[in-house]
Amino acid sequence: MSLLEARLAVDLGDFRLDLDLRCDRGVTAVLGPNGSGKTTALKAVAGLHTLTSGHVRAGGRAWADHGARLHLPPEARSVGMLLADPLLFPHLNLLDNVAYGPRSRGMPRRAARERAATELGRVGLAELARRRPAQVSQGQAQRAALARALATDPAVLLLDEPLSALDPQTRSATRAELSHRLREFDGVTVLVTHDALDALTLGDRLVFLEEGREVQSGTPAEVISRPRSPYVAGVVGLNLLRGTLAQRASATGRPASANALDLGAGEQLVVAEVPDGTRPGDPLLATIAPEAVALFTRRPQTSARNLWPLTVSAVTVTGPRARIHLTGAVDLVAEVTLGAVAELELVAGREVWVSVKATEVTAYPA
Numbered sequence: 001m002s003l004l005e006a007r008l009a010v011d012l013g014d015f016r017l018d019l020d021l022r023c024d025r026g027v028t029a030v031l032g033p034n035g036s037g038k039t040t041a042l043k044a045v046a047g048l049h050t051l052t053s054g055h056v057r058a059g060g061r062a063w064a065d066h067g068a069r070l071h072l073p074p075e076a077r078s079v080g081m082l083l084a085d086p087l088l089f090p091h092l093n094l095l096d097n098v099a100y101g102p103r104s105r106g107m108p109r110r111a112a113r114e115r116a117a118t119e120l121g122r123v124g125l126a127e128l129a130r131r132r133p134a135q136v137s138q139g140q141a142q143r144a145a146l147a148r149a150l151a152t153d154p155a156v157l158l159l160d161e162p163l164s165a166l167d168p169q170t171r172s173a174t175r176a177e178l179s180h181r182l183r184e185f186d187g188v189t190v191l192v193t194h195d196a197l198d199a200l201t202l203g204d205r206l207v208f209l210e211e212g213r214e215v216q217s218g219t220p221a222e223v224i225s226r227p228r229s230p231y232v233a234g235v236v237g238l239n240l241l242r243g244t245l246a247q248r249a250s251a252t253g254r255p256a257s258a259n260a261l262d263l264g265a266g267e268q269l270v271v272a273e274v275p276d277g278t279r280p281g282d283p284l285l286a287t288i289a290p291e292a293v294a295l296f297t298r299r300p301q302t303s304a305r306n307l308w309p310l311t312v313s314a315v316t317v318t319g320p321r322a323r324i325h326l327t328g329a330v331d332l333v334a335e336v337t338l339g340a341v342a343e344l345e346l347v348a349g350r351e352v353w354v355s356v357k358a359t360e361v362t363a364y365p366a
């Protein structure tokens with residue numbers, strides 16, 4: 001049995017969350033576009049939303065069961081929460097902020113403070129215990145909030161975008177601290193995030209939500225190797241194309257030995273290998289890494305089997321590299337150096353030739 005077993009149906013106006021969430025020890029990262037229901041799922045586990053149907057069981061106890069009319073209030077659930085805002089009491093020092101949780105659950109003052117000191121030590125803040133929130137950095141305040149969330153020994157730790165308010169440098173240092181502390185935590189952690197790096201570095205398991213439902217789940221390695229929706233592929237930084245296995249002797253004059261996917265509208269994608277047992281007409285997904293998409297200003301003399309004239313729709317720069325969004329017969333993202341952006345004059349509206357080698361395409365059953 002999983003440590004957290006939740007069957008969550010929640011209705012909020014027009015929106016419906018319908019999700020089975022089963023989590024073992026470790027970090028389950030929940031990802032999805034804006035409005036897909038991530039926060040709603042966390043709130044339903046915490047008891048801040050009432051279930052329309054379903055149940056929540058954690059650490060061997062029932063927290064909610066719609067059929068049995070059971071709904072424990074948040075304070076009766078063994079939950080720790082950490083949001084983007086640390087929400088520390090400004091008039092209390094870090095030690096008393098952290099001690100507040102165990103105190104409010106009935107622990108004597110002295111024991112609560114000892115526990116708080118231990119928790120602050122575990123997130124590297126022992127020296128700053130007597131400081132107030134205004135006297136520490138943003139990242140340190142967030143680490144204190146994590147210590148507070150863990151000071152009550154929760155069965156389930158819920159993190160909602162815990163790093164999103166931090167500047168990039170602090171974010172990366174705090175991510176490392178969080179990762180270190182979460183590895184020692186014995187309960188279930190559910191982490192809601194938009195950030196692929198947070199999810200891939202902190203998550204033992206990923207759950208993708210779209211429109212209130214799960215579209216894919218698995219380990220980071222499983223999801224990276226076989227994304228099942230354009231959103232999931234985008235998060236892990238890959239192009240995803242959907243098609244069916246073409247008949248071998250292609251009408252486009254390709255050699256009969258070539259494997260290709262029919263992408264619709266007469267377009268094909270040549271692949272080096274297809275999964276065993278796939279027959280013509282079977283649905284397939286195919287991924288292409290953006291670095292494997294080559295761009296040319298003129299039609300190239302290339303051995304690459306896939307070649308299309310496409311239009312640049314957008315250019316986004318991240319560090320020394322740029323992502324070139326391309327539309328036309330197929331939609332692709334290419335990743336190139338800033339030097340290539342200048343040399344090829346890649347701006348929105350520019351027409352370019354785009355090639356992808358068959359060996360750079362990974363095809364798998366849809």
Ligand SMILES: Nc1ncnc2c1ncn2[C@@H]1O[C@H](COP(=O)(O)OP(=O)(O)OP(=O)(O)O)[C@@H](O)[C@H]1O
Pocket residue numbers: 012013014015032033034035036037038039040041
């Ligand atoms: N109290 C509410 N009443 C009515 N609708 C709500 C309520 N809370 C959330 N919603 C709607 O439910 C949907 C899911 O919201 P939720 O906050 O769970 O999404 P999310 O995936 O966490 O989004 P984001 O990434 O933007 O935080 C949205 O369409 C939202 O507008």
